[in-house]
Amino acid sequence: MSSHISRTSSKMVLTRRQMLKVLGASGATAALVACGAAAPAATATTAPTTAPTSTSAATPTSASTTASATAPAATATSAATATSAATATSAALKNSGGKLMPADAAPLNQQVYQVSGAASPGTDGQITGSVYDRSGISDIYDIPLTRIDHDFNIVPGAATSWNISKDGLTWTFKLRNDLPWSDGSGNENADDFIATMQHMADPATGYDFTWYWDKGAGNIKNFGEALAKKVPVSQVGVSKTDEYTLLVQTSEVTPYLPRMTIYYMPFNAKALKAHGPQYMTNPATCVSSGPFVVTSWSPTRFEAAINTKAAPDVMPYIEKLTAVPYQNAFQAYQAGQIDSYGVTTAADIETVINSPTLSKQATPDVGDFRTDYYFFDVTQKPYDNKTFREALGHLLDRVNIVKNIVRPILGRPAYGFLAPGFPASNEEALKNIQTYDPTLAKQLYKQSGVNVSNLTMTYRNDNPLYPAICATYADAIKTNLGINVEIKSLDGKTFTAETLATPSIPFGCVSYGMDYLDPSDMLGVFKGSKEGGRHTWNNTQYQQLLAKAGPMTQEPERTQLYQQAEKILTESFAFIWIYHRTLVNLWKPYLKGPGFLPGKVNTNPGWAWPGLGAFDPYPSSFYISNEVLKETRTIV
Amino acid sequence: MTRYLLQRLLGFVFVILVVSFITFFLMWKTPGGPFDETNMPLEPAAKANIIAKYGLNQPFYVQWAKYMIAAVHGDFGYSFKYPGQKVTTLFFQYWPNSLLLGGLAVLWSFPLGAVLGIVAALHRNRFLDQIITVFALITVTLPSFALAFFALAIFAVDLRWFPYGGWNPSGDPKTLVLPVIIFGLGTVGSLARYMRHGMLDVLGQDYIRTARAKGVSRTKVIVKHAMRNMLVPIVTIFGPVLTNAITGSAFVEEWFVIPGIGHFYLDSITNRDYPVIMASVLIIAVILTLTYLLTDIAYTILDPRIRLT
Numbered sequence: 001m002s003s004h005i006s007r008t009s010s011k012m013v014l015t016r017r018q019m020l021k022v023l024g025a026s027g028a029t030a031a032l033v034a035c036g037a038a039a040p041a042a043t044a045t046t047a048p049t050t051a052p053t054s055t056s057a058a059t060p061t062s063a064s065t066t067a068s069a070t071a072p073a074a075t076a077t078s079a080a081t082a083t084s085a086a087t088a089t090s091a092a093l094k095n096s097g098g099k100l101m102p103a104d105a106a107p108l109n110q111q112v113y114q115v116s117g118a119a120s121p122g123t124d125g126q127i128t129g130s131v132y133d134r135s136g137i138s139d140i141y142d143i144p145l146t147r148i149d150h151d152f153n154i155v156p157g158a159a160t161s162w163n164i165s166k167d168g169l170t171w172t173f174k175l176r177n178d179l180p181w182s183d184g185s186g187n188e189n190a191d192d193f194i195a196t197m198q199h200m201a202d203p204a205t206g207y208d209f210t211w212y213w214d215k216g217a218g219n220i221k222n223f224g225e226a227l228a229k230k231v232p233v234s235q236v237g238v239s240k241t242d243e244y245t246l247l248v249q250t251s252e253v254t255p256y257l258p259r260m261t262i263y264y265m266p267f268n269a270k271a272l273k274a275h276g277p278q279y280m281t282n283p284a285t286c287v288s289s290g291p292f293v294v295t296s297w298s299p300t301r302f303e304a305a306i307n308t309k310a311a312p313d314v315m316p317y318i319e320k321l322t323a324v325p326y327q328n329a330f331q332a333y334q335a336g337q338i339d340s341y342g343v344t345t346a347a348d349i350e351t352v353i354n355s356p357t358l359s360k361q362a363t364p365d366v367g368d369f370r371t372d373y374y375f376f377d378v379t380q381k382p383y384d385n386k387t388f389r390e391a392l393g394h395l396l397d398r399v400n401i402v403k404n405i406v407r408p409i410l411g412r413p414a415y416g417f418l419a420p421g422f423p424a425s426n427e428e429a430l431k432n433i434q435t436y437d438p439t440l441a442k443q444l445y446k447q448s449g450v451n452v453s454n455l456t457m458t459y460r461n462d463n464p465l466y467p468a469i470c471a472t473y474a475d476a477i478k479t480n481l482g483i484n485v486e487i488k489s490l491d492g493k494t495f496t497a498e499t500l501a502t503p504s505i506p507f508g509c510v511s512y513g514m515d516y517l518d519p520s521d522m523l524g525v526f527k528g529s530k531e532g533g534r535h536t537w538n539n540t541q542y543q544q545l546l547a548k549a550g551p552m553t554q555e556p557e558r559t560q561l562y563q564q565a566e567k568i569l570t571e572s573f574a575f576i577w578i579y580h581r582t583l584v585n586l587w588k589p590y591l592k593g594p595g596f597l598p599g600k601v602n603t604n605p606g607w608a609w610p611g612l613g614a615f616d617p618y619p620s621s622f623y624i625s626n627e628v629l630k631e632t633r634t635i636v
Numbered sequence: 637m638t639r640y641l642l643q644r645l646l647g648f649v650f651v652i653l654v655v656s657f658i659t660f661f662l663m664w665k666t667p668g669g670p671f672d673e674t675n676m677p678l679e680p681a682a683k684a685n686i687i688a689k690y691g692l693n694q695p696f697y698v699q700w701a702k703y704m705i706a707a708v709h710g711d712f713g714y715s716f717k718y719p720g721q722k723v724t725t726l727f728f729q730y731w732p733n734s735l736l737l738g739g740l741a742v743l744w745s746f747p748l749g750a751v752l753g754i755v756a757a758l759h760r761n762r763f764l765d766q767i768i769t770v771f772a773l774i775t776v777t778l779p780s781f782a783l784a785f786f787a788l789a790i791f792a793v794d795l796r797w798f799p800y801g802g803w804n805p806s807g808d809p810k811t812l813v814l815p816v817i818i819f820g821l822g823t824v825g826s827l828a829r830y831m832r833h834g835m836l837d838v839l840g841q842d843y844i845r846t847a848r849a850k851g852v853s854r855t856k857v858i859v860k861h862a863m864r865n866m867l868v869p870i871v872t873i874f875g876p877v878l879t880n881a882i883t884g885s886a887f888v889e890e891w892f893v894i895p896g897i898g899h900f901y902l903d904s905i906t907n908r909d910y911p912v913i914m915a916s917v918l919i920i921a922v923i924l925t926l927t928y929l930l931t932d933i934a935y936t937i938l939d940p941r942i943r944l945t
Binding site for chain 1: 666667668669677678679681682685686688689690718719720721726729730784785788789792793796799800801802803804808890891893894895899900903906908
């Protein structure tokens with residue numbers, strides 16, 4: 001089937017294959033350049049900011065609506081630095097929703113908040129193919145049941161109050177009756193929440209965040225049964241007594257449920273029925289009860305504008321949001337095309353530290369209490385030998401790693417899994433377990449009876465610091481135990497698939513950050529792969545402690561049980577803790593609002609986790625101050 | 637000629653079938669899927685539901701056969717990444733941007749590359765030749781993403797002459813400048829080197845010497861005789877350049893945030909968006925095959941000595 005080109009004189013003509021070789025040279029060069037490893041950063045810098053939060057479980061409570069309806073007062077600094085023209089303009093300025101702007105607000109054409117982020121059409125967790133694959137400006141098109149403030153307190157969202165039945169299995173959420181949908185079809189109500197939970201449990205949806213609501217986490221009654229097609233979705237444990245009273249039934253006592261319902265963001269039931277879950281991706285069908293509505297979407301650009309029909313306290317100051325997936329968001333931030341940026345790499349942090357301007361804009365916060373760790377598949381040799389694992393565990397010099405690679409501004413050494421500040425965190429009690437002690441490591445290696453010459457260490461390539469961390473750890477193992485360690489990198493999907501496979505990745509490096517603020521979430525990761533956890537380590541006592549603590553409401557007994565469980569986890573040496581991450585976000589100085597004020601947990605000014613989204617109350621209360629007039633900013 | 641075209645057509649069908657089968661097989665073998673287990677593993681029931689929803693619970697060859705039958709009828713399925721969006725709809729949303737980017741890049745880079753190559757050949761081993769050769773080498777060897785990084789750092793971040801990425805041809809033509817230049821640079825270098833080589837080859841031919849000996853001016857010899865004989869190598873290189881322009885550049889589009897099919901393709905691989913990967917591979921394979929066929933036909937028109945058999 002091949003073709004032949006015969007020519008009487010072909011000397012002068014390069015063949016197509018030769019020519020393609022010439023063209024291909026640039027591609028090969030590109031690949032080689034791309035393979036270059038990141039160099040570790042050199043010196044330490046300022047300390048991260050963390051502070052303890054309450055360790056108590058969320059107990060039934062009653063609270064009034066707290067979302068701010070008033071304009072924040074202009075700060076003295078920003079008012080003083082504003083240009084007179086801008087001040088005069090904004091003195092009695094109302095935005096397109098009719099909301100009175102703060103005195104120091106910039107003109108309306110500057111009220112555009114620009115972020116870098118995937119321009120996914122998924123505007124809510126329930127819509128996208130994956131809940132982790134949402135847009136940079138997702139989750140602001142409705143009001144979830146509860147919210148979390150920047151001190152990690154659970155505060156009202158759509159629910160103004162909630163209480164639990166005597167048997168602890170039924171939650172009653174009283175809903176606001178003043179959250180209009182933007183299409184005028186009525187208010188956000190119990191039917192919307194019911195339709196949403198049923199949609200998530202519907203096998204036809206193919207939802208991937210089901211563990212969150214199923215047994216072992218949210219414990220929503222019949223959620224798993226509906227998912228497995230054993231009962232119809234109508235039997236999932238959500239119902240109503242009236243339009244604004246939602247009942248949520250759980251299969252076991254779940255005292256932390258209001259902490260989880262920050263992610264209970266409702267669809268508009270009518271739009272869901274009429275257009276399917278993608279209704280929000282189309283401006284023509286988008287319906288919102290939150291501060292913004294979708295106005296345009298393309299795979300590389302996503303825009304939302306003010307929801308002029310929003311309730312007064314939900315109505316934002318910001319006129320427009322845009323998300324563009326920049327390849328190098330740090331450069332885009334420096335070019336004045338985005339207003340915030342989360343620093344992740346050692347190179348970026350070096351630039352920030354050395355820049356007088358950027359260092360003032362950097363605000364460390366605890367983020368989602370993420371911890372990076374090594375794990376072993378304890379069902380495989382030689383990792384089934386605990387003494388050998390201990391030998392490896394005592395070779396991780398986490399203090400040095402944080403000091404020289406991670407940099408103290410981006411993390412702190414981890415002695416346990418729960419970061420300081422997270423409920424039930426117990427750092428001091430765990431500090432002497434996984435110590436860095438090469439001498440002890442050598443002794444333990446001899447005692448273990450293990451004799452291996454090669455190991456493979458695999459990391460998930462979502463943290464640019466892993467290559468340097470793994471190289472350092474591998475070097476310590478080689479130097480002290482004489483074992484060669486091959487380092488392997490895998491993309492997220494492949495890594496997870498291989499971690500969950502049998503046999504699993506034998507020796508891996510990965511991280512986990514909270515989905516909800518309770519030890520049951522973080523420690524649930526280690527309940528064993530057969531129980532829905534991530535790893536093969538399976539400890540009966542650990543599981544019993546988690547099972548006992550989960551439904552408990554008494555403190556400090558509940559916290560103590562989780563602390564016992566974390567100690568067992570750490571002493572198992574099935575997991576070697578590396579560091580607790582600190583997020584360093586850069587915020588342009590013209591961003592103002594209550595969300596940017598220092599809190600009790602995150603004591604630096606700046607919008608802390610979870611950031612822009614309906615999970616916290618701040619999207620409606622931030623704005624661009626007239627300090628922007630001093631900046632070179634491009635609105636794209 | 638007819639027999640040749642029929643042969644090529646059959647070969648074309650065979651190539652498409654093989655390419656699609658290999659792509660499908662590789663996708664099937666690659667770990668992961670159109671779901672995410674980054675934080676926690678999927679529950680078995682949830683995984684089964686997702687797999688069933690996307691029709692991934694059938695043997696891969698059955699999936700492949702079904703996909704190909706539907707594709708022949710113009711149905712490339714729905715994107716996994718963008719639920720509810722037809723692959724063809726997305727593709728035609730992206731493609732015009734790639735065509736514009738590639739078209740503009742070819743428009744300036746191809747003539748410039750050709751001229752530089754000819755100038756270098758005419759000034760062989762002299763200063764101008766050396767300058768052009770070094771320039772060509774740099775543009776060919778430096779990968780486009782590195783050029784994009786430096787261009788953005790200098791012209792968007794430091795000097796702020798151009799926007800940092802984005803794509804707004806009608807509203808802000810400045811968004812086109814950097815990507816069009818970066819995309820075209822590689823072509824300039826490749827073509828300059830290729831043209832220089834070809835021109836030197838032609839200039840050494842007997843008929844050129846004969847023409848000069850007969851008193852034909854140097855300019856006339858170059859324009860009328862040498863240039864005409866350079867058309868075949870130009871067509872040879874124009875085929876792949878055109879294909880490249882039509883199918884977009886993943887790196888340039890990623891860096892400049894251009895909604896083109898290169899961007900689309902790269903994203904689909906990361907996201908295990910199987911229908912998009914398949915559609916992209918098939919479309920690129922068809923374009924490549926057709927371009928090469930047209931190139932071969934063009935040879936026969938430009939040089940009667942070449943026969944297609």
